Amino acid sequence: MDHLVIQGGVPLRGTVRVNGSKNASLPIIAAALLTDEPVIIEGVPDLLDVRTMIAVLEGLGAAVEYDQERALLRIICGELPPAAPSADLVSRMRASFLVLGPLLARKKAVSLPLPGGCAIGTRPVDLHLKGLSAMGASFSIVGGRVEGCTEGLRGARIYLDFPSVGATENIMMAATLARGSTILENAATEPEIVDLANCLNSMGAVVVGAGTAHIRIEGVPRLGGTRHGVIPDRIEAGTLLLAGVITKGDLIVENLLPDHLKSLLAKLTEAGALVEEVGPNAIRAAAGERSAAVDLKTMPYPGFSTDLQPQFMVLLALAEGTGTVTETVFENRFRHVEGLSSMGARIQVEGRRAIVRGQPCLTGAPVVAPDLRGAAALLLAGLAAQGKTELLQAEHLWRGYCSLEERLASLGAQLKRISAEPERALFTGS
Numbered sequence: 218m219d220h221l222v223i224q225g226g227v228p229l230r231g232t233v234r235v236n237g238s239k240n241a242s243l244p245i246i247a248a249a250l251l252t253d254e255p256v257i258i259e260g261v262p263d264l265l266d267v268r269t270m271i272a273v274l275e276g277l278g279a280a281v282e283y284d285q286e287r288a289l290l291r292i293i294c295g296e297l298p299p300a301a302p303s304a305d306l307v308s309r310m311r312a313s314f315l316v317l318g319p320l321l322a323r324k325k326a327v328s329l330p331l332p333g334g335c336a337i338g339t340r341p342v343d344l345h346l347k348g349l350s351a352m353g354a355s356f357s358i359v360g361g362r363v364e365g366c367t368e369g370l371r372g373a374r375i376y377l378d379f380p381s382v383g384a385t386e387n388i389m390m391a392a393t394l395a396r397g398s399t400i401l402e403n404a405a406t407e408p409e410i411v412d413l414a415n416c417l418n419s420m421g422a423v424v425v426g427a428g429t430a431h432i433r434i435e436g437v438p439r440l441g442g443t444r445h446g447v448i449p450d451r452i453e454a455g456t457l458l459l460a461g462v463i464t465k466g467d468l469i470v471e472n473l474l475p476d477h478l479k480s481l482l483a484k485l486t487e488a489g490a491l492v493e494e495v496g497p498n499a500i501r502a503a504a505g506e507r508s509a510a511v512d513l514k515t516m517p518y519p520g521f522s523t524d525l526q527p528q529f530m531v532l533l534a535l536a537e538g539t540g541t542v543t544e545t546v547f548e549n550r551f552r553h554v555e556g557l558s559s560m561g562a563r564i565q566v567e568g569r570r571a572i573v574r575g576q577p578c579l580t581g582a583p584v585v586a587p588d589l590r591g592a593a594a595l596l597l598a599g600l601a602a603q604g605k606t607e608l609l610q611a612e613h614l615w616r617g618y619c620s621l622e623e624r625l626a627s628l629g630a631q632l633k634r635i636s637a638e639p640e641r642a643l644f645t646g647s
């Protein structure tokens with residue numbers, strides 16, 4: 218168990234660089250299962266979730282070399298013996314379920330623990346299973362595991378009831394090695410889907426239309442190795458931009474793709490922040506006077522990302538006036554409200570809507586991180602608050618943010634990590 222002690226009230230100033238995307242890296246690591254040739258991935262951030270995905274692949278028989286300093290991952294999935302990831306690994310991270318499609322395509326059989334629910338919602342996998350069933354796979358659920366098999370996947374026309382990111386990725390990966398064409402309608406359009414498609418195409422796949430709701434995949438007999446660099450992490454970028462504005466600082470965030478952040482940039486501008494592109498891949502974010510309250514609704518991309526909703530709520534908690542946050546993607550993503558309230562925020566949750574009455578300031582308090590992005594929100598609140606905040610269960614942050622304390626400290630933040638276990642002990646076994 219780690220906690221962070223934050224001495225708030227210091228405006229963050231300076232320049233900070235964004236790492237490679239977690240949510241792009243995870244499916245691309247899973248995609249390495251589709252070939253027996255080496256897959257080299259550049260820009261892979263050193264995160265707990267990445268370590269978990271590596272452990273899942275190693276458990277399946279992959280040979281993995283990870284050079285954290287150079288953010289370089291080399292994976293060879295040669296002969297894959299019959300193996301099944303442990304429930305412990307899969308329960309740590311829902312994205313482990315992304316090995317389902319590649320394993321079915323490559324091995325024709327798979328046994329995976331059900332990822333089950335998690336803190337931010339029930340998060341079922343029905344869309345993954347429905348799509349793969351349409352391609353000729355059969356599934357049974359036995360003792361909390363999904364047992365899947367196929368005599369050979371074939372292309373199909375699949376309509377997703379909801380544009381699920383994970384289901385789009387699983388189906389897209391499986392379809393690359395299926396017989397014939399797969400048409401995926403109402404597909405997710407997130408930039409991470411495009412990055413995965415680009416990687417698959419560089420392995421010899423034929424994926425057309427990624428980034429739109431209509432993706433066509435022509436199956437090929439085999440895929441080869443590749444070298445692929447992942448896109449920058451738009452959620453990390455957004456969190457840092459918000460940190461600049463919320464602390465009334467002035468930051469330049471480098472190595473981001475402004476196109477991926479349009480909804481956040483529009484909301485920041487609407488709230489009165491100064492946001493300007495200062496280079497092709499850099500944005501300056503600074504606070505104007507006190508931010509103005511705005512209304513926010515999370516949506517699948519290109520709508521406002523649910524992964525930035527908790528962090529934006531901190532801006533509203535400190536804004537002039539009353540704003541609302543409507544969460545449409547996950548049913549239980551307001552768990553950060555409790556911590557924010559104990560820091561003096563005035564937030565009323567009514568079902569999927571939170572009404573946030575802005576206050577002139579927040580005050581430091583002991584708070585418990587509820588989940589990854591909720592932890593980021595409480596960290597931002599602690600950086601802006603007057604006095605000391607103790608963020609308990611801060612290890613949620615290490616799932617999605619790399620060298621965070623060091624980088625925030627380089628911008629002036631005063632914070633210290635206190636580990637109850639030896640340094641990096643959480644990474645053991647992965």
Ligand code: UD1
Nearest residue numbers: 240312340341342343344345380381382383384524546547
């Ligand atoms: C991915 C992201 C996560 C982000 C989310 C939404 C990764 C590793 N994680 O998660 O950070 O918050 O997209 O942008 O990329 N659903 C079903 N049935 C299914 C699948 C999903 O009902 O079979 C529901 C979920 O419960 C949820 C919604 O669809 O309410 C969105 O889930 P999905 O887009 O699948 O998110 P993930 O891929 O799990």
